[in-house]
Amino acid sequence: MWSSPSSSGASVILRDVLDESLIEIAALLDLTVDAVKGHLARGRARLREINAQAGPLPDALTASAAVARYVALFNQRDWDGLRALLADDVKLNQSSHPLRVGPADVGLFFTIYAKSDSVWLAQPGSRAGR
Secondary structure, X not given: OXXXXXXXXXXXXXXXXXXXXXXXXXXXXXXXXXXXXXXXXXXXXXXXXXXXXOOOOOOOXXXXXXXXXXXXXXHOOOHHHHHHHOOOOOEEOOOOOOOEEOHHHHHOOHHHHHOOOOOOOOOOOOOOOO
């Protein structure tokens, strides 16, 4: 069993972003659950330090009309409206899935989100979610 400085960052991402359990994280990183807890504490403390040292956030970017429309349709769960936005040459490349090409094939992607109410989009440049 070994531990690296990146174990703290990995632990925070796995727990706070991907919502993995402590047991799952321990297995993934070849650590004990107590070691994972320590890495989480150190990683979260480091993030607080970084945030405390950070300067003011840059001015928010204004989203294009197309992006604003996409976000609005997504948050309204209007999957047909989103599919209508797709162009004939659209491609979706996800690392763990085959390449999707064309509006019909890429449009199937939204069925993933139709099954879940936990993913929402924020306008680029905004600091608030749903």
